[in-house]
Amino acid sequence: MEPDEQMEPCMEAEIDPAEAVGKGLGLTFSLDEESGVLFARVEPDPAAMPIDESWLNARLAEDGHARLRYVPMALTSLLAIYNSGQAVEALKIAERVDASLSIILSPDALQAMLTIVPAQGGRPVTKADVLAQLTEKGVTEGILLDDINRAIAAGQAQGVVIARGRAPVPGENGRLESLVAQVRSRVPRLTETGQVDFRDLGDIVTVRADQPLMVRRPAGRGVAGVDVLGRELPAPDGQEVAFAPALKGARTDPQNPDQLLAEIAGQPVEVAGGMTVEPVYVIPAVNMASGNVNFDGSVVVRGDVAAGMRIRATGDIEIGGTADPCHLEAGGNVVIKGGALGGLGRTELADCTIRCAGSFTSGYAQQARVEAGDSIFIDDMAMQCDLSAANHIRVGNRRRGHIIGGRVLAALSITGKVIGSPNRIATHVEVGVTPATSRRILELARERDAREKQLLDISKYLIFADRNPTKVDPNTVERACATASRLSAEVETLRDEENALNHLMELSGQATVCAENVLHEGVVVQLGANRFRPRGEMGPCVIGMLDGTLGPLPEPAPGA
Structure with a gap:
């Protein structure tokens, strides 16, 4: 027994x-x-x-x-x-057995825990016994007398915390805070699953010269802690953040280096490490009378863009009316308040393409070829279009949301209310990383390797200069330091983009095609080498990979 x-x-x-x-x-x-x-x-x-x-x-x-x-x-x-x-x-x-007690310190010495094995006819543990063992173990800080009294009164305890230290609190990292309301960002803000609402980017916000754009909030200092043994636990200060060098159209305030000012009047755009200001060119319409537009900044067209015309902008392009088959190229976003008509199927307009590094937003699109570096949002209908986006494509918000015919490609998700049509119009829908993305990853790796090699050579020179100060020209050393700083920033930027694209590659295996209302027969869904063709009309469904097969995913459980 x-x-x-x-x-x-x-x-x-x-x-x-x-x-x-x-x-x-x-x-x-x-x-x-x-x-x-x-x-x-x-x-x-x-x-x-x-x-x-x-x-x-x-x-x-x-x-x-x-x-x-x-x-x-x-x-x-x-x-x-x-x-x-x-x-x-x-x-x-x-x-007769006396009660026994043991006190154990946590690995970080931030807690002391008491265990009391109750007496069996013998002497119980007293408060003096507990305090004596605390002293023996060197515990001097954060002693919890009320918890000790409760454990003594109960006559037994199991891992009761009777002393608690103060954990160190790391300082908050510095941050850059925008001072401009509704500023546009070139940084994608979509979730990885693509569950986002349609975004109306609105009008271009402008600032005047010398207007404050951003303020740099310094990093906070860490608050030191103390363990139960009375030893101080140092806390790291937060990491400082700095404005990126050479922000186009912006400069630091001579009177306050923690503030960023607009150097020119134009459109503020939030970028990594600060904010740039791009000039804004406003024109009533783009047609034969105005000629093509090639502008270093953002372009706002109040009316329509006529067929065959070209607009190139390093910033955003915003069109208040309709874009007939034309060529648009933007370093930022493209917003067309009306709709986009393309030249697919028409030989004389075959090169009419809309290409942007950011997102494309339009009321509708018909026979249009659109290539977006971020995502594509179309409110009403995409008919017989060739759409390609690095992240997401969503068709439908307040209006119909039909994807009919053509080819639609996105890395992470494609969403439409209705995909395909009852008369089985061929519609090719593809998710997953594009070959262009794979090529870009290789290009980034090559560029980063080249700059790291240059940085290594400069570092060797600077080490030599440090050891032999009389054998080098101080001006040359100063220029080498500046070059090393620039190369370090460039390497960091390239590495960030490379990591983001590699992460995108990983996420692409979980890409989905969502038909919120109907998925018609005649649609081909493709992910890599896998294809899915619906047999007959399907109700609301999500197509994705499950157990190595591309097909409808099970509906999530209620409340999930």
């Missing part, structure tokens, strides 16, 4: 005098006060009646021995000896 399973007298048991006649004759118990051991003595008596476990428990409880720790099988042995009429001089059946 294990210690936890041994027979122990029941405190509530009582001996019935009528049943006790003849029972227990010749059986006595004696507790050695010095050792705390309980002995049983049996002197056989002819008049003795047999006893059982229940009677023995009641007798021990009546004599005040119920709380002792009993020797395994001792009571069973005692019953056998007594009932068989044998004699025993001193049978050890139980002993």
